Amino acid sequence: MIKNQNIINTHVVSQIEGNIVSDMDGEKVMLSIHNGKYYNLGDIGGEIWDSIKEPITIEGLVTKLQAQYDVGKAECEEHVITFLSQLIDEGLVHVEG
């Protein structure tokens, strides 16, 4: 599996199953049954989480987000990779080359 320092936009990201997800006041909250931790993904993080239900390239994810949000490609890509790095650290997503 890809480590977070090596993520590039051609990599494919997808959820790891085994999380209980709920929408709370527009933000997505999640319980990992693997580690027992609760997470708040926020609203945009929730959008990203929904978008990676099926495997998607980071490039494809950024394009999808740019269609919904007013953000440049470089900024969006940087923020998405940072966010995915956090998800990797917590064991919540797969990233494959």
Place this chain on the structure above:
Amino acid sequence: MRKEWKQPLLEVLDVS
């Protein structure tokens, strides 16, 4: 119209 972008952050909740 596209929505305002904010940096997504993962918040680990402390549920004691």
